[in-house]
Each structure stands twice: as structure tokens, then as C-alpha cells.
Amino acid sequence: MNGSGQRRTTIKDVAEAAGVGVATVSRVLSGGSASAGTREKVLATAARLDYHPSALGRNLRRRHTGGIGLLVPDITDSFYARLADGVLSCARSYGEPVTVGVTGDDPERESELIGTLIEQSMDRVIAVPSGDGEVWDPVLRAGVNVVFASRRSDLDLPDVPAVLADDRDGVRTAVEYLTGLGHRKIAFLARRGQSQRVAAFTGALTALGVPVEDELVVHARASRDSAYAAAAGLLQRHPDVTAVLTGGNILGEAAVLAARELDVRVPRDVSLIMFDDVPWAELCSPPLTVIAQPAQDIGYRSAELVLRQGRRPREVVLPSELVVRASCGPRRPRR
Amino acid sequence: MNGSGQRRTTIKDVAEAAGVGVATVSRVLSGGSASAGTREKVLATAARLDYHPSALGRNLRRRHTGGIGLLVPDITDSFYARLADGVLSCARSYGEPVTVGVTGDDPERESELIGTLIEQSMDRVIAVPSGDGEVWDPVLRAGVNVVFASRRSDLDLPDVPAVLADDRDGVRTAVEYLTGLGHRKIAFLARRGQSQRVAAFTGALTALGVPVEDELVVHARASRDSAYAAAAGLLQRHPDVTAVLTGGNILGEAAVLAARELDVRVPRDVSLIMFDDVPWAELCSPPLTVIAQPAQDIGYRSAELVLRQGRRPREVVLPSELVVRASCGPRRPRR
DNA sequence: AAATATGCTGGAATCGTTTCCATGAACGGC
DNA sequence: GCCGTTCATGGAAACGATTCCAGCATATTT
Known part of the structure; x- marks a missing residue:
């Protein structure tokens, strides 16, 4: 050609x-x-x-590619997009290229992508892990410099540093806010892999003396469809629920949509708090109260960590913040 | 370590x-x-x-990196995130890694990123171009396989294939819809680099016999701040405007926010149509009428094009679609 | 049966860089 | 004035693959 x-x-x-x-x-x-x-x-x-x-000659001689591999569940999700933006922004200042892969929260796809990364001899990887230790073990043994962002791998891999948001604090503040408004039947709409947030949720309830009901913790897969189904199912199956906390913005979106569809008014019938502040939260009707996540920061700090030569902290925790808007109100029985 | x-x-x-x-x-x-x-x-x-x-040895011998370089203005913008998702999805099925760069719509940054790509001997690039021919000429002469996505470079580079949405058709439909509702003073809130959409806009007005007023075409830079300033400025300076068309979802968001801030009600005071359908358009109050863009498809097709060996079409045009929701109403003078 | 065609095979060159090592010059101290 | 040290320098050997080419065995043709 x-x-x-x-x-x-x-x-x-x-x-x-x-x-x-x-x-x-x-x-x-x-x-x-x-x-x-x-x-x-x-x-x-x-x-x-x-x-x-030419980077080609250099890379071969040095036996590794420069640059960073970045693995996120869904680049379409504003949270991960902002996280990626943070990584890209930091990497740009070092002049390092970033290779992005989308895992769809599927350990198998994640494993495939890891394969590609290894084939490329990438020696620096930032990941929002979906798979457990079994997936990540070969990478670590290959001497790749891994940093987990936004969540840890399920199985404990203590050697891998992680940059996390302070979920526990965010959830606690949100739950305190809701119980303060009189709510007792509070549901958590979670995505698979958010075990940490779920734990924080049940922990916060217990600390406040509110009984934990397991069936009020509902799990969805990563897709919008699954999120919607879970949200609608929750609202239909549990008419006594008066407040819902959603584990991410996709789930929040689904909850708003489902509530509207089922003629459940927010905040009159149920109060709603969403994890992660997104630009549209303010545009929504009603404007959504959220637990803001420092997504961009998480990405930036992860990149710093993975690029830095010396020894690195085992864990970096960044603050979450409750942003109160208009989607929560005092408890009223729904029927 | x-x-x-x-x-x-x-x-x-x-x-x-x-x-x-x-x-x-x-x-x-x-x-x-x-x-x-x-x-x-x-x-x-x-x-x-x-x-x-090892890809390293292979790449050196073959004198080029496999994989795709992808340059977008802003990965945080849902449109480009979906475009990137399309590229990633296609690339994954070929097992090719994708290196992503964020240009911020700045030709200088774009040029830097191109430098990185050339240093890596990337021979396949998909870009939403910000710079003109001068930036892209060296790349093309280096024998890189370039595909433009979502828009062409300002200066005509006829050899570069492009995958585009049918802006002309989308704008025409939208403008016809608005004039049908009685609107005559229609403003266009554009981002720099959307000359094609602006041209389609003025063209559509002319075709319908509506006089074109240059000061009703307002330009903003890529950032959210700039978008908000442009939107607010437009609404304040031109109280006689009864309908606004925005060139992208960031601008649409800004327009909704500015209108709310300035106590301009939608659609009672001004009708609003936004380019690009995003998940929150439906959640917004009022739900936004939009010109839906096949962002993911654009990305996917671009990747197909850049990966395909044989000769390639010069241009692929994908359909836009007007999705009518509730942000447009009949014309009423604003004062 | 000789000549030619076909197909599998492995050695060696190559890609563009970094880095080890030997060389030689300059220099300072005794 | 001699020796040891320091420093700049260039040749050559990696790095790990692909691929050209020559060699050889087997099949086909005359």
C-alpha cells in the first residue's frame, strides 16, 4: 500500500x-x-x-516494554473512564504509553488480556482486578510490577500495593445519614466484586444497632441490563424497603430508571444514595445524593506508584465524601 | 525488587x-x-x-509494533469512551493490544502523542484528529496506517479513510423538527473542531429559508468549564433565542446546568436538542431529545478498517438518529 | 536411470538498541 | 620519569524473534 x-x-x-x-x-x-x-x-x-x-531495539535489549498496561472492567463506566484518565494523565508526564484492556469483570477475559500483556513483555500493570490469586500469580512470578486500583483481588495478594477509596468511611457516613432520617430497611444494590463495600455496609448497620437482613443485599453483574433487573427486582420484592444504597453509578442509573418505571417516587417513597459522583447526578430528577469517589486520583496515584522505582507503600487510601443533594428524605412507609 | x-x-x-x-x-x-x-x-x-x-523479538524483526494506537480528545466524555470501547472490542477479537492517548483536543499534545506512537513504531493509528495536515503529514509519510474516527482533519487529507456519523442528516432532522415547532432563533453551541456540524447546521437553516445569524453559533473549548461559560453566555446575551442545539454531551450538560442556573426553563422557555445520546439523557429533567450517535460502532468499524489488510473504502458514514424525548416544545417568546 | 521438480529443514543473517569490556590517552603522585 | 588511576571511546555481543537461502531427501518426468 x-x-x-x-x-x-x-x-x-x-x-x-x-x-x-x-x-x-x-x-x-x-x-x-x-x-x-x-x-x-x-x-x-x-x-x-x-x-x-526506536523503542523496538531498546525494548528487546532491555527485555521489557516501557509503558503501562491498564485493565478496567468497563471503559464506558464514568468511574473507570475517570480512573483511566488519571492514569493517562500521569503516564503522559513520564512520556510512557498506556495499553488499555477491558475485562468486563470476567476473570477469563482478564486472564486473556494478561496473556497479551505478558506476550508484550509489559512490566508494569495497573488493574481493577476481577479474578483471584490464581489469575494473578503467574504475572507476579513473571516479575511484573502490579498495582491494584479501586479494589483488591478477592484472594489476598499482600505483596501487591493497592490504591483504594475509603469505602468503609463513605458507607458509614451514608448509612448514618439514612438512619438519621429514620430509615431501618436499607437495601444495598451491589455489583459482583464489591464484597468490600458490602462488608462495610453490614458493618455500619451493625454498629448502629440496625439488624442486617441478608436478602436486602442484592447482586448484579456488570451490564446495564443486569443492573436494571436487579434494581427492579429489589423494589418489587421488598415493598418495605425505604432506602437504597447503590454500589456504583451504573446501578444508580438502573435504580432511578426502575423506580420511575415502577412508579416508586424518589425520595418520597424511597431514599436513594449512589456510590460515585458523576456529572449527571446533579442533572437527574431529583438530583442524587452520592458518595463521591476520587476516581481520577486513584488512577493518578496508581500510575505514580507503578512508575516509581523505589519501595512503595502497601496501600494508599483516598477519602470518599458524601455529597448531599435531594434524593433522600425522611422515612415514610411505602404502603 | x-x-x-x-x-x-x-x-x-x-x-x-x-x-x-x-x-x-x-x-x-x-x-x-x-x-x-x-x-x-x-x-x-x-x-x-x-x-x-515474545512480541519484542518479533516486533524488532518485523520493524513495527503490532497493535493499534488510539487518540481521543477526552476519555471521560461518554462519546469517546464508547468509541474507545468499540475499538477495544474489535481489537480484542484480533488479540491486538490498544495504546490509548488523550489529546485534550490540543494539536500540540496530539503531536507529542504521535511522537510517542512513532517511537514505538506503531503502524496502525485510529484518531479523532485535532490538528491539521501539518501534524499528520509526518505520520503518513512514515507509512503508518491511519484511520480518522468521528471527524476528519481540518485540512483535507484525502488518502486517510474516515468513519463518520451522518452529521448532516442528524442536524437536518433536528432543525426541521425545531422549525416545525415554530422556532426561528435557533442557536448552535459547538466545540472547536466541529466545523462540519456547524456547516450542516447553517446549511439546514438555509435550506429551510431561515436566516442564519452568525452570532448564534457559539464555540467552546473541550473543558466542562468552557462549555458552561459558553452556554451561560449564550443564554444571557441572546434572550430572543428559543431553541438550542448542542454539539456534544458535555455541552448539553452545560446547557441544562446553565439554563437551570439562569432560571430558563426547558422546554418552556427554550427547547434543547443535544448531539449524542447518553444514558443520563433519559434521567435528566426534562428527558433530553437527542441526536443519537453510533459511537461504539464508529470505534468498531474504525478498528476493522485499520486492521484489514486489503484496500479500504475512503469513507464510512454511519446513520444518526433523532430520539425525541421531552426537551422541545412549541416556540414561545422568552420575554 | 538420469534429470528435474518439490518440499522439508536448519544455519545464519537481520532488525536497532544497550552495555560489557578492552584500549589508549591524559593525568597526578611519588 | 615511572606507575597507577581515571576517563572517554568504539568494537562486539547480546536481546528473541523471522526469514532468506542452501542442502538434502523424496517424488515426478522424460
């Missing part, structure tokens, strides 16, 4: 044109020691020939 | 263990000709040693 006549200029060309050896060129360009005269000569020649070192 | 004791198994190890030459192993693994016996032997040995060919 494309002729692409002229060969790319290589380090050899520069060495020849500058009258020095390739080793010297390489040293000058990567900051090694060289005499001032030589340095200048090489730099000038490189600029004149418009030489850009 | 990590010992990573054992060396990665290479093609040489496999060759030795199977008692054949490296050339034969390579041929078997990449589908070349080999006798049945040899093939089986090699395959078995490779599996036994858990051999995975």
Missing part, C-alpha cells in the same frame, strides 16, 4: 555521520558520560538527521 | 528440546509449512515448556 521509500535513520547512521561509535551515541542520548565536544557533536548530528531512537 | 529467577523460555529452548532448528519452530508456530510429524512434536514441546513467543 505505502512505499515508505526511505529507511528510518538508526543510531548507526548518526554514529557514522558524527564520526563516532554507536556506543558513544547511545551514551550521549541516554545521559551517560561523554566529553563536552563529543556530546555536542552527537547531539547536533542527531538533530540534523531527525533521529528518534 | 523482584528476583524473577528463571529466564523466560525462548524459541531456542523449544528448538533444542524438540530436536529441531529454531527456523522450524518459528514456521510451525506461525502457520508455515512443516511435516505433520515435526509439527506435532514442536507443538507438544512448546506446550510442555509453556512457551509464549
Whole structure:
């Protein structure tokens, strides 16, 4: 298709044109020691020939690709999009490319993508893990620098640093707010893999002396359809529920839609709090009270961690914040 | 940090263990000709040693990286997130990694990212271009396979295939709908780089015999702040405007927010149509009438195009669709 | 049966870089 | 003035794959 006549200029060309050896060129360009005269000569020649070192040669020699592999469940979800944005923003300042993969929260797909990453000899990976230790063990043994973002792997992999939002605190504040409004029958609409949030939820209820009812914790898969089904099912099966906490913005969206469809008014009939603040939360009718998540920060800090050379903290916890809008009201029995 | 004791198994190890030459192993693994016996032997040995060919060696020899470079203005914008999702989804089925860069609609950043891509010897790029021919010319001359998605470069680069939504049709339908409701003072809230949509807008007005007023076309930069400022400014400066068409979902969000802030009711005071259907459009109050964009399809088709070997169509145009909800009403003078 | 065609095979070159190592020059201390 | 140290330098060996090419065995043709 494309002729692409002229060969790319290589380090050899520069060495020849500058009258020095390739080793010297390489040293000058990567900051090694060289005499001032030589340095200048090489730099000038490189600029004149418009030489850009090829990452291919370097990577092969160094036996690893630069750059970061990023694995998220769903790039379409505003939360993960913002997380990715944070990673990309940090990586850009280091000039490192980022390879993105979408796992769909499916351990099998995640495993496939990990395979691709290993094939590319990626040695830095940031992931929102779906699979357990079994999936991640080979990666770690291959010497890849892994950072978990937003959640840990189910099975404990203590050596992997993680950057997390303070779910426990966010949930506690939200539950306190709801119980303060008189609510006792509070449901949690969770996505699979949010065990940590669920634990925080039941913990907070217990701490406040509210009995925990297992059937009020409902799980959905990652898709919008599944989220909607779970939300509608919850509202229909439990007419006595007066407040709902949703584990993410997709679930929140589903809850609003389902409530509207079932003619359950928010906040008159049920109060609603959503995990993760998104731009549309304010536009929604009613504007949604949310537990804001520092998604962009999580991404940025993860990237810093994975790019930093030295030893790294085992865990970074970033604050969540309850943003009160208009989707919660005092408890009123629904029937 | 990590010992990573054992060396990665290479093609040489496999060759030795199977008692054949490296050339034969390579041929078997990449589908070349080999006798049945040899093939089986090699395959078995490779599996036994858990051999995975390194992309590094292959890339160097082939003188280009596999995989796709994807450049979008803002991954946080639902439209581009869905576009990226389409690309990722197609790329996954080919097993090709995707490297994502965020340009912020800034030609300079775009140029930097292109530099990174070239350094990586990426030979396939999908981009929502911000810069003009000057930025893209070096890439094309380097023999990179480029596909433009969602919009073309300002300067005409006729050799680059593009996958686009049918903006002209979408705008025409929307404008016809609005004029049908009696609107004459229709504003367009555009982002820089949406010249095509603006042209379609003025074209549609002219075709319907509505005079075009240049000051009713307002431009904003990519950020949310800039979008809000532009929206608020428009509503304040032109109280006679009775309908607004926004060039994207960020601008639509800004318009809803600004209208609410300025106590301009939708659709009573102004009718609003937004480019791009997003999940929250239905949740908004009022639910927004939108010109739905096949973002995911655009991404998917772009990836198909950039991955396909043979000759490719110069342009793929995907349909837009007007989705009528509740943000438009009959014209009423605002004062 | 000789000549030619066909097909499998492995050695070696190659891709573009980094880095080890040997060389030689300059330099300072005794 | 000699020796040890330091420093800049370039040749050459990796890195791990693909692929050209020559060699050889077997099948086909004359």
C-alpha cells in the first residue's frame, strides 16, 4: 500500500555521520558520560538527521516494554473512564504509553488480556482486578510490577500495593445519614466484586444497632441490563424497603430508571444514595445524593506508584465524601 | 525488587528440546509449512515448556509494533469512551493490544502523542484528529496506517479513510423538527473542531429559508468549564433565542446546568436538542431529545478498517438518529 | 536411470538498541 | 620519569524473534 521509500535513520547512521561509535551515541542520548565536544557533536548530528531512537531495539535489549498496561472492567463506566484518565494523565508526564484492556469483570477475559500483556513483555500493570490469586500469580512470578486500583483481588495478594477509596468511611457516613432520617430497611444494590463495600455496609448497620437482613443485599453483574433487573427486582420484592444504597453509578442509573418505571417516587417513597459522583447526578430528577469517589486520583496515584522505582507503600487510601443533594428524605412507609 | 529467577523460555529452548532448528519452530508456530510429524512434536514441546513467543523479538524483526494506537480528545466524555470501547472490542477479537492517548483536543499534545506512537513504531493509528495536515503529514509519510474516527482533519487529507456519523442528516432532522415547532432563533453551541456540524447546521437553516445569524453559533473549548461559560453566555446575551442545539454531551450538560442556573426553563422557555445520546439523557429533567450517535460502532468499524489488510473504502458514514424525548416544545417568546 | 521438480529443514543473517569490556590517552603522585 | 588511576571511546555481543537461502531427501518426468 505505502512505499515508505526511505529507511528510518538508526543510531548507526548518526554514529557514522558524527564520526563516532554507536556506543558513544547511545551514551550521549541516554545521559551517560561523554566529553563536552563529543556530546555536542552527537547531539547536533542527531538533530540534523531527525533521529528518534526506536523503542523496538531498546525494548528487546532491555527485555521489557516501557509503558503501562491498564485493565478496567468497563471503559464506558464514568468511574473507570475517570480512573483511566488519571492514569493517562500521569503516564503522559513520564512520556510512557498506556495499553488499555477491558475485562468486563470476567476473570477469563482478564486472564486473556494478561496473556497479551505478558506476550508484550509489559512490566508494569495497573488493574481493577476481577479474578483471584490464581489469575494473578503467574504475572507476579513473571516479575511484573502490579498495582491494584479501586479494589483488591478477592484472594489476598499482600505483596501487591493497592490504591483504594475509603469505602468503609463513605458507607458509614451514608448509612448514618439514612438512619438519621429514620430509615431501618436499607437495601444495598451491589455489583459482583464489591464484597468490600458490602462488608462495610453490614458493618455500619451493625454498629448502629440496625439488624442486617441478608436478602436486602442484592447482586448484579456488570451490564446495564443486569443492573436494571436487579434494581427492579429489589423494589418489587421488598415493598418495605425505604432506602437504597447503590454500589456504583451504573446501578444508580438502573435504580432511578426502575423506580420511575415502577412508579416508586424518589425520595418520597424511597431514599436513594449512589456510590460515585458523576456529572449527571446533579442533572437527574431529583438530583442524587452520592458518595463521591476520587476516581481520577486513584488512577493518578496508581500510575505514580507503578512508575516509581523505589519501595512503595502497601496501600494508599483516598477519602470518599458524601455529597448531599435531594434524593433522600425522611422515612415514610411505602404502603 | 523482584528476583524473577528463571529466564523466560525462548524459541531456542523449544528448538533444542524438540530436536529441531529454531527456523522450524518459528514456521510451525506461525502457520508455515512443516511435516505433520515435526509439527506435532514442536507443538507438544512448546506446550510442555509453556512457551509464549515474545512480541519484542518479533516486533524488532518485523520493524513495527503490532497493535493499534488510539487518540481521543477526552476519555471521560461518554462519546469517546464508547468509541474507545468499540475499538477495544474489535481489537480484542484480533488479540491486538490498544495504546490509548488523550489529546485534550490540543494539536500540540496530539503531536507529542504521535511522537510517542512513532517511537514505538506503531503502524496502525485510529484518531479523532485535532490538528491539521501539518501534524499528520509526518505520520503518513512514515507509512503508518491511519484511520480518522468521528471527524476528519481540518485540512483535507484525502488518502486517510474516515468513519463518520451522518452529521448532516442528524442536524437536518433536528432543525426541521425545531422549525416545525415554530422556532426561528435557533442557536448552535459547538466545540472547536466541529466545523462540519456547524456547516450542516447553517446549511439546514438555509435550506429551510431561515436566516442564519452568525452570532448564534457559539464555540467552546473541550473543558466542562468552557462549555458552561459558553452556554451561560449564550443564554444571557441572546434572550430572543428559543431553541438550542448542542454539539456534544458535555455541552448539553452545560446547557441544562446553565439554563437551570439562569432560571430558563426547558422546554418552556427554550427547547434543547443535544448531539449524542447518553444514558443520563433519559434521567435528566426534562428527558433530553437527542441526536443519537453510533459511537461504539464508529470505534468498531474504525478498528476493522485499520486492521484489514486489503484496500479500504475512503469513507464510512454511519446513520444518526433523532430520539425525541421531552426537551422541545412549541416556540414561545422568552420575554 | 538420469534429470528435474518439490518440499522439508536448519544455519545464519537481520532488525536497532544497550552495555560489557578492552584500549589508549591524559593525568597526578611519588 | 615511572606507575597507577581515571576517563572517554568504539568494537562486539547480546536481546528473541523471522526469514532468506542452501542442502538434502523424496517424488515426478522424460
